[in-house]
Amino acid sequence: MSYVAIKGGENAIREAAELLQVLRTRGSTEGQPPLSPQAIERQLHFLHSQVMSEGGLYDTQLASLAVKQSLGDPMEAAFLLRASRSTRPRIANTPVIDTRKMRLIRRISSAFKDIPGGQMLGPTPDYTQRLFNWELLDESGESFRNKLMQWTDGLDVDSTESAEESPLPKVLDFLREQGLVDDAPEPCDEPFDITREPLVFPVDRSAALATMTRGQQGGIVALAYSNMRGYGDVHPTIAELRVGYVPVELPHPVTGEPTEAGEVLITECEVIAMYERSDEASTQRTGVGDTVEIDPEAPPRFTLGYGACFGHNEAKAIAMAILDRSLQKGMRDGPSNPSEDPEFVLLHIDGIDAMGFTVHYKMPHYVTFASDLDRLRKTQQQHADKKQSTETESPVAEEVASP
Numbered sequence: 001m002s003y004v005a006i007k008g009g010e011n012a013i014r015e016a017a018e019l020l021q022v023l024r025t026r027g028s029t030e031g032q033p034p035l036s037p038q039a040i041e042r043q044l045h046f047l048h049s050q051v052m053s054e055g056g057l058y059d060t061q062l063a064s065l066a067v068k069q070s071l072g073d074p075m076e077a078a079f080l081l082r083a084s085r086s087t088r089p090r091i092a093n094t095p096v097i098d099t100r101k102m103r104l105i106r107r108i109s110s111a112f113k114d115i116p117g118g119q120m121l122g123p124t125p126d127y128t129q130r131l132f133n134w135e136l137l138d139e140s141g142e143s144f145r146n147k148l149m150q151w152t153d154g155l156d157v158d159s160t161e162s163a164e165e166s167p168l169p170k171v172l173d174f175l176r177e178q179g180l181v182d183d184a185p186e187p188c189d190e191p192f193d194i195t196r197e198p199l200v201f202p203v204d205r206s207a208a209l210a211t212m213t214r215g216q217q218g219g220i221v222a223l224a225y226s227n228m229r230g231y232g233d234v235h236p237t238i239a240e241l242r243v244g245y246v247p248v249e250l251p252h253p254v255t256g257e258p259t260e261a262g263e264v265l266i267t268e269c270e271v272i273a274m275y276e277r278s279d280e281a282s283t284q285r286t287g288v289g290d291t292v293e294i295d296p297e298a299p300p301r302f303t304l305g306y307g308a309c310f311g312h313n314e315a316k317a318i319a320m321a322i323l324d325r326s327l328q329k330g331m332r333d334g335p336s337n338p339s340e341d342p343e344f345v346l347l348h349i350d351g352i353d354a355m356g357f358t359v360h361y362k363m364p365h366y367v368t369f370a371s372d373l374d375r376l377r378k379t380q381q382q383h384a385d386k387k388q389s390t391e392t393e394s395p396v397a398e399e400v401a402s403p
Helices: 010-025 037-043 045-055 060-069 074-085 134-138 141-152 171-177 205-213 217-228 314-333 342-346 351-362 366-401
Strands: 103-108 237-251 258-276 283-287 290-293 301-310
Touching (some): 037 045, 037 060, 045 060, 045 074, 045 217, 045 301, 074 351, 205 301, 205 342, 217 314, 217 351, 237 314, 301 314, 314 342
Antiparallel strands (some): 103 237, 237 258, 258 301
Protein backbone atom coordinates (compact mmCIF):
# COMPACT_ATOMS: atom_id res chain seq x y z
CA MET A 1 0.00 0.00 0.00
CA SER A 2 1.44 3.31 -0.99
CA TYR A 3 1.43 6.34 1.26
CA VAL A 4 -0.62 9.20 -0.19
CA ALA A 5 -0.74 12.70 1.27
CA ILE A 6 -4.23 13.69 2.40
CA LYS A 7 -5.53 17.12 1.52
CA GLY A 8 -8.09 18.74 3.77
CA GLY A 9 -10.08 21.78 2.82
CA GLU A 10 -11.90 24.58 4.56
CA ASN A 11 -15.25 22.81 4.31
CA ALA A 12 -13.91 19.62 5.87
CA ILE A 13 -12.47 21.57 8.80
CA ARG A 14 -15.72 23.47 9.28
CA GLU A 15 -17.74 20.28 9.22
CA ALA A 16 -15.41 18.66 11.76
CA ALA A 17 -16.11 21.55 14.15
CA GLU A 18 -19.85 21.21 13.47
CA LEU A 19 -19.72 17.49 14.20
CA LEU A 20 -18.36 18.32 17.63
CA GLN A 21 -21.56 20.22 18.32
CA VAL A 22 -23.58 17.30 16.95
CA LEU A 23 -21.79 15.04 19.41
CA ARG A 24 -22.73 17.40 22.23
CA THR A 25 -26.39 17.81 21.25
CA ARG A 26 -27.23 14.32 20.01
CA GLY A 27 -29.54 13.72 22.99
CA SER A 28 -31.72 16.76 22.21
CA THR A 29 -34.11 14.77 20.05
CA GLU A 30 -34.83 12.55 23.05
CA GLY A 31 -35.87 15.53 25.15
CA GLN A 32 -32.60 16.02 27.02
CA PRO A 33 -32.15 19.68 28.06
CA PRO A 34 -28.79 21.41 27.63
CA LEU A 35 -26.51 21.60 30.66
CA SER A 36 -26.80 24.91 32.44
CA PRO A 37 -23.71 26.64 33.87
CA GLN A 38 -25.29 26.49 37.31
CA ALA A 39 -25.84 22.73 37.03
CA ILE A 40 -22.20 22.20 36.03
CA GLU A 41 -20.91 24.31 38.91
CA ARG A 42 -23.10 22.66 41.52
CA GLN A 43 -23.41 19.07 40.32
CA LEU A 44 -19.92 18.63 38.86
CA HIS A 45 -18.30 20.24 41.87
CA PHE A 46 -14.90 18.52 41.72
CA LEU A 47 -14.48 18.74 37.94
CA HIS A 48 -15.43 22.40 38.10
CA SER A 49 -12.81 22.99 40.82
CA GLN A 50 -10.12 21.10 38.89
CA VAL A 51 -10.68 23.21 35.79
CA MET A 52 -10.42 26.51 37.68
CA SER A 53 -7.27 25.32 39.42
CA GLU A 54 -5.47 24.17 36.28
CA GLY A 55 -6.78 27.10 34.27
CA GLY A 56 -5.29 29.50 36.82
CA LEU A 57 -8.43 31.63 36.81
CA TYR A 58 -11.13 31.83 39.46
CA ASP A 59 -14.26 32.52 37.47
CA THR A 60 -17.10 30.13 38.27
CA GLN A 61 -19.22 31.03 35.25
CA LEU A 62 -16.38 30.80 32.74
CA ALA A 63 -15.28 27.51 34.27
CA SER A 64 -18.79 26.11 33.75
CA LEU A 65 -18.78 27.34 30.17
CA ALA A 66 -15.38 25.79 29.59
CA VAL A 67 -16.57 22.41 30.90
CA LYS A 68 -19.64 22.55 28.70
CA GLN A 69 -17.79 23.70 25.59
CA SER A 70 -15.07 21.07 26.01
CA LEU A 71 -17.62 18.27 26.50
CA GLY A 72 -16.18 17.56 29.94
CA ASP A 73 -12.51 17.28 28.92
CA PRO A 74 -10.74 18.89 31.92
CA MET A 75 -7.53 19.77 30.07
CA GLU A 76 -9.38 21.36 27.14
CA ALA A 77 -11.53 23.27 29.62
CA ALA A 78 -8.44 24.48 31.52
CA PHE A 79 -6.91 25.49 28.19
CA LEU A 80 -9.96 27.64 27.43
CA LEU A 81 -9.77 29.33 30.83
CA ARG A 82 -6.06 30.00 30.59
CA ALA A 83 -6.39 31.40 27.08
CA SER A 84 -9.17 33.70 28.26
CA ARG A 85 -7.15 34.82 31.26
CA SER A 86 -4.24 35.81 29.03
CA THR A 87 -6.48 38.39 27.31
CA ARG A 88 -7.53 40.12 30.53
CA PRO A 89 -5.87 43.31 31.79
CA ARG A 90 -4.29 43.23 35.22
CA ILE A 91 -6.08 45.71 37.44
CA ALA A 92 -4.10 45.32 40.64
CA ASN A 93 -2.24 42.90 42.87
CA THR A 94 -3.97 41.58 45.96
CA PRO A 95 -2.28 41.58 49.35
CA VAL A 96 -1.27 38.19 50.73
CA ILE A 97 -4.38 36.25 51.70
CA ASP A 98 -4.64 35.25 55.34
CA THR A 99 -6.12 31.75 55.26
CA ARG A 100 -6.88 31.96 58.97
CA LYS A 101 -9.88 34.01 57.86
CA MET A 102 -11.18 31.11 55.78
CA ARG A 103 -14.92 30.45 55.91
CA LEU A 104 -14.53 26.72 56.37
CA ILE A 105 -16.60 23.97 54.81
CA ARG A 106 -14.11 21.24 55.74
CA ARG A 107 -11.12 20.98 58.07
CA ILE A 108 -9.27 17.86 59.20
CA SER A 109 -5.96 16.95 60.79
CA SER A 110 -4.35 13.52 60.81
CA ALA A 111 -1.65 14.70 63.23
CA PHE A 112 -3.95 15.38 66.18
CA LYS A 113 -7.38 14.01 66.99
CA ASP A 114 -8.39 16.93 69.17
CA ILE A 115 -7.50 20.18 67.45
CA PRO A 116 -8.61 23.65 68.56
CA GLY A 117 -12.04 24.18 67.06
CA GLY A 118 -12.50 20.48 66.32
CA GLN A 119 -12.38 18.39 63.19
CA MET A 120 -14.92 19.36 60.51
CA LEU A 121 -15.58 16.52 58.08
CA GLY A 122 -17.69 18.55 55.65
CA PRO A 123 -18.59 17.28 52.15
CA THR A 124 -16.33 14.38 51.21
CA PRO A 125 -16.53 10.97 49.55
CA ASP A 126 -13.92 9.64 52.02
CA TYR A 127 -16.45 7.69 54.07
CA THR A 128 -18.53 6.25 51.25
CA GLN A 129 -18.16 2.61 50.22
CA ARG A 130 -17.56 3.39 46.55
CA LEU A 131 -20.61 1.37 45.57
CA PHE A 132 -22.87 2.51 42.76
CA ASN A 133 -25.98 4.41 43.75
CA TRP A 134 -28.33 2.97 41.15
CA GLU A 135 -31.03 5.48 42.08
CA LEU A 136 -29.05 8.20 40.31
CA LEU A 137 -29.66 6.48 36.97
CA ASP A 138 -33.30 7.49 37.15
CA GLU A 139 -33.29 10.44 39.53
CA SER A 140 -36.39 12.57 39.33
CA GLY A 141 -36.51 16.29 39.93
CA GLU A 142 -38.58 15.71 43.05
CA SER A 143 -36.16 13.27 44.63
CA PHE A 144 -33.34 15.60 43.63
CA ARG A 145 -34.93 18.45 45.57
CA ASN A 146 -35.88 16.23 48.50
CA LYS A 147 -32.25 15.35 49.16
CA LEU A 148 -31.52 18.97 49.91
CA MET A 149 -34.76 19.66 51.74
CA GLN A 150 -34.26 16.70 54.07
CA TRP A 151 -30.82 17.91 55.06
CA THR A 152 -31.67 21.58 55.49
CA ASP A 153 -34.97 20.95 57.29
CA GLY A 154 -34.77 22.73 60.62
CA LEU A 155 -31.48 24.47 59.85
CA ASP A 156 -31.09 28.22 59.82
CA VAL A 157 -29.51 28.41 56.37
CA ASP A 158 -29.77 32.18 56.35
CA SER A 159 -27.63 32.53 59.45
CA THR A 160 -25.03 35.22 59.03
CA GLU A 161 -22.67 33.70 61.53
CA SER A 162 -19.37 33.12 59.78
CA ALA A 163 -15.88 31.96 60.51
CA GLU A 164 -14.66 35.52 60.07
CA GLU A 165 -16.06 36.31 63.51
CA SER A 166 -14.29 33.41 65.15
CA PRO A 167 -11.51 32.16 62.86
CA LEU A 168 -10.05 28.83 63.86
CA PRO A 169 -6.33 28.75 64.64
CA LYS A 170 -3.90 26.75 62.53
CA VAL A 171 -2.61 23.45 63.87
CA LEU A 172 0.90 24.61 62.94
CA ASP A 173 0.50 27.54 65.35
CA PHE A 174 0.14 25.00 68.14
CA LEU A 175 3.33 23.22 67.03
CA ARG A 176 5.21 26.49 66.69
CA GLU A 177 4.32 27.44 70.24
CA GLN A 178 6.06 24.25 71.35
CA GLY A 179 9.12 24.91 69.18
CA LEU A 180 8.53 21.81 67.04
CA VAL A 181 8.52 23.61 63.67
CA ASP A 182 10.17 26.74 62.31
CA ASP A 183 8.49 30.13 62.43
CA ALA A 184 6.32 31.03 59.45
CA PRO A 185 8.45 32.56 56.66
CA GLU A 186 7.99 36.18 55.79
CA PRO A 187 5.89 36.66 52.63
CA CYS A 188 7.81 37.57 49.48
CA ASP A 189 7.90 41.26 48.62
CA GLU A 190 7.68 40.38 44.93
CA PRO A 191 6.61 36.79 44.27
CA PHE A 192 7.62 35.30 40.93
CA ASP A 193 4.93 35.82 38.29
CA ILE A 194 4.77 32.67 36.15
CA THR A 195 2.20 34.30 33.87
CA ARG A 196 4.68 36.92 32.70
CA GLU A 197 8.15 35.47 33.25
CA PRO A 198 9.53 32.20 31.90
CA LEU A 199 10.93 29.71 34.36
CA VAL A 200 14.72 29.93 34.44
CA PHE A 201 16.40 27.44 36.75
CA PRO A 202 17.23 27.56 39.60
CA VAL A 203 13.86 29.00 40.48
CA ASP A 204 12.46 30.78 43.49
CA ARG A 205 10.22 28.74 45.80
CA SER A 206 7.35 31.12 45.03
CA ALA A 207 7.73 30.20 41.34
CA ALA A 208 7.65 26.51 42.23
CA LEU A 209 4.51 26.91 44.34
CA ALA A 210 2.78 29.00 41.67
CA THR A 211 3.61 26.46 38.97
CA MET A 212 2.35 23.57 41.08
CA THR A 213 -0.86 25.32 42.06
CA ARG A 214 -2.04 25.38 38.43
CA GLY A 215 -0.34 22.10 37.52
CA GLN A 216 -2.27 19.14 36.18
CA GLN A 217 -3.81 17.22 39.07
CA GLY A 218 -2.89 13.76 37.79
CA GLY A 219 0.70 14.79 37.06
CA ILE A 220 1.25 16.25 40.52
CA VAL A 221 -0.30 13.26 42.25
CA ALA A 222 1.80 10.85 40.17
CA LEU A 223 5.10 12.55 41.01
CA ALA A 224 4.22 12.86 44.70
CA TYR A 225 3.23 9.18 44.69
CA SER A 226 6.63 8.26 43.27
CA ASN A 227 8.27 10.04 46.20
CA MET A 228 6.11 8.23 48.73
CA ARG A 229 6.81 4.85 47.11
CA GLY A 230 10.54 5.12 47.54
CA TYR A 231 11.83 7.50 44.85
CA GLY A 232 12.16 10.07 47.59
CA ASP A 233 11.91 10.30 51.34
CA VAL A 234 8.80 12.30 52.22
CA HIS A 235 6.35 10.36 54.37
CA PRO A 236 4.04 13.13 55.50
CA THR A 237 1.52 13.63 58.21
CA ILE A 238 -1.22 16.11 57.42
CA ALA A 239 -1.06 18.82 60.04
CA GLU A 240 -4.15 20.44 58.59
CA LEU A 241 -6.25 20.26 55.45
CA ARG A 242 -8.67 23.12 54.94
CA VAL A 243 -11.35 23.70 52.33
CA GLY A 244 -13.27 26.94 52.38
CA TYR A 245 -13.77 30.46 51.16
CA VAL A 246 -11.14 33.12 51.79
CA PRO A 247 -11.71 36.86 51.36
CA VAL A 248 -9.76 38.59 48.59
CA GLU A 249 -8.84 42.21 49.04
CA LEU A 250 -7.97 44.83 46.46
CA PRO A 251 -6.71 48.38 46.92
CA HIS A 252 -9.64 50.82 46.92
CA PRO A 253 -9.51 52.87 43.69
CA VAL A 254 -9.79 56.15 45.62
CA THR A 255 -8.30 55.64 49.06
CA GLY A 256 -5.89 52.84 48.20
CA GLU A 257 -6.92 51.01 51.36
CA PRO A 258 -7.36 47.22 51.14
CA THR A 259 -11.03 46.52 50.46
CA GLU A 260 -12.70 43.13 50.31
CA ALA A 261 -13.70 42.45 46.72
CA GLY A 262 -15.10 38.95 47.13
CA GLU A 263 -14.06 35.48 48.15
CA VAL A 264 -12.66 32.41 46.45
CA LEU A 265 -12.95 28.73 47.28
CA ILE A 266 -9.54 27.18 47.92
CA THR A 267 -8.04 24.01 49.34
CA GLU A 268 -5.00 24.38 51.57
CA CYS A 269 -2.78 21.68 53.01
CA GLU A 270 0.17 21.80 55.40
CA VAL A 271 2.13 18.59 55.89
CA ILE A 272 4.72 17.67 58.49
CA ALA A 273 7.67 15.67 57.25
CA MET A 274 10.59 14.04 59.07
CA TYR A 275 12.51 16.28 61.39
CA GLU A 276 16.07 17.28 60.58
CA ARG A 277 19.05 17.86 62.78
CA SER A 278 20.27 21.41 62.50
CA ASP A 279 23.88 20.31 62.01
CA GLU A 280 22.80 18.36 58.94
CA ALA A 281 21.25 21.45 57.40
CA SER A 282 23.59 24.35 57.94
CA THR A 283 22.24 26.31 55.00
CA GLN A 284 18.99 26.36 53.13
CA ARG A 285 18.30 27.91 49.79
CA THR A 286 15.17 30.00 49.71
CA GLY A 287 15.43 31.51 46.28
CA VAL A 288 17.65 32.08 43.29
CA GLY A 289 21.13 32.16 44.74
CA ASP A 290 19.85 32.98 48.22
CA THR A 291 20.67 30.89 51.24
CA VAL A 292 19.75 31.26 54.87
CA GLU A 293 22.18 30.24 57.55
CA ILE A 294 20.62 27.91 60.10
CA ASP A 295 21.83 28.15 63.66
CA PRO A 296 23.73 24.89 64.35
CA GLU A 297 22.78 25.23 68.02
CA ALA A 298 19.06 25.25 67.19
CA PRO A 299 17.19 22.09 68.22
CA PRO A 300 15.91 19.67 65.56
CA ARG A 301 12.50 20.52 64.18
CA PHE A 302 9.91 19.06 61.87
CA THR A 303 10.11 20.09 58.24
CA LEU A 304 7.05 21.36 56.41
CA GLY A 305 5.44 21.26 53.00
CA TYR A 306 2.70 23.55 51.71
CA GLY A 307 0.04 23.25 49.06
CA ALA A 308 -2.88 25.45 48.01
CA CYS A 309 -5.04 25.65 44.92
CA PHE A 310 -8.32 27.04 43.66
CA GLY A 311 -11.45 25.01 44.31
CA HIS A 312 -12.02 21.78 46.17
CA ASN A 313 -9.00 19.63 45.21
CA GLU A 314 -7.77 17.71 48.24
CA ALA A 315 -5.56 15.14 46.52
CA LYS A 316 -3.86 17.89 44.55
CA ALA A 317 -3.23 20.08 47.62
CA ILE A 318 -1.76 17.14 49.55
CA ALA A 319 0.42 16.05 46.62
CA MET A 320 1.56 19.63 46.11
CA ALA A 321 2.61 19.90 49.76
CA ILE A 322 4.62 16.67 49.44
CA LEU A 323 6.33 17.90 46.29
CA ASP A 324 7.03 21.27 47.92
CA ARG A 325 8.86 19.48 50.72
CA SER A 326 10.78 17.22 48.32
CA LEU A 327 11.77 20.17 46.11
CA GLN A 328 13.06 22.06 49.15
CA LYS A 329 15.30 19.09 49.88
CA GLY A 330 16.44 18.93 46.26
CA MET A 331 17.23 22.65 46.21
CA ARG A 332 19.32 22.30 49.36
CA ASP A 333 21.14 19.00 48.91
CA GLY A 334 20.81 18.42 45.18
CA PRO A 335 18.17 16.12 43.69
CA SER A 336 18.63 12.39 44.17
CA ASN A 337 15.21 11.48 42.73
CA PRO A 338 13.02 12.94 39.97
CA SER A 339 10.52 14.32 42.49
CA GLU A 340 13.32 16.37 44.11
CA ASP A 341 14.45 17.93 40.83
CA PRO A 342 12.71 21.31 40.30
CA GLU A 343 13.42 21.30 36.58
CA PHE A 344 11.98 17.81 36.12
CA VAL A 345 8.91 18.44 38.27
CA LEU A 346 7.98 21.96 37.21
CA LEU A 347 8.46 21.40 33.49
CA HIS A 348 6.34 18.23 33.40
CA ILE A 349 3.30 18.96 35.58
CA ASP A 350 1.65 21.60 33.40
CA GLY A 351 -1.28 19.86 31.73
CA ILE A 352 -1.70 22.49 29.03
CA ASP A 353 1.93 22.24 27.93
CA ALA A 354 1.86 18.44 28.08
CA MET A 355 -1.41 18.21 26.16
CA GLY A 356 -0.25 20.70 23.53
CA PHE A 357 2.96 18.81 22.84
CA THR A 358 1.17 15.47 22.79
CA VAL A 359 -1.72 16.38 20.52
CA HIS A 360 0.50 18.31 18.11
CA TYR A 361 1.36 14.91 16.67
CA LYS A 362 -2.15 14.92 15.19
CA MET A 363 -1.08 17.78 12.94
CA PRO A 364 0.18 16.93 9.44
CA HIS A 365 3.67 15.41 9.49
CA TYR A 366 3.48 14.21 5.89
CA VAL A 367 6.92 15.44 4.84
CA THR A 368 8.58 14.09 7.97
CA PHE A 369 6.92 10.70 7.60
CA ALA A 370 7.68 10.57 3.86
CA SER A 371 11.34 11.12 4.71
CA ASP A 372 11.17 8.32 7.31
CA LEU A 373 9.59 6.05 4.69
CA ASP A 374 12.38 6.80 2.19
CA ARG A 375 15.04 5.99 4.76
CA LEU A 376 13.27 2.79 5.80
CA ARG A 377 12.91 1.59 2.20
CA LYS A 378 16.55 2.38 1.47
CA THR A 379 17.60 0.51 4.60
CA GLN A 380 15.40 -2.45 3.66
CA GLN A 381 16.96 -2.50 0.17
CA GLN A 382 20.46 -2.43 1.66
CA HIS A 383 19.50 -5.24 4.01
CA ALA A 384 18.13 -7.30 1.10
CA ASP A 385 21.25 -6.65 -1.03
CA LYS A 386 23.52 -7.69 1.82
CA LYS A 387 21.53 -10.87 2.42
CA GLN A 388 21.60 -11.79 -1.28
CA SER A 389 25.34 -11.13 -1.42
CA THR A 390 25.92 -13.38 1.59
CA GLU A 391 23.87 -16.21 0.05
CA THR A 392 25.78 -15.90 -3.23
CA GLU A 393 29.18 -16.08 -1.51
CA SER A 394 28.26 -18.99 0.79
CA PRO A 395 28.94 -21.92 -1.77
CA VAL A 396 32.43 -20.53 -2.50
CA ALA A 397 33.20 -20.33 1.17
CA GLU A 398 32.06 -23.93 1.61
CA GLU A 399 34.32 -25.11 -1.30
CA VAL A 400 37.35 -23.34 0.19
CA ALA A 401 36.65 -24.78 3.57
CA SER A 402 36.25 -28.38 2.23
CA PRO A 403 39.46 -30.60 1.98
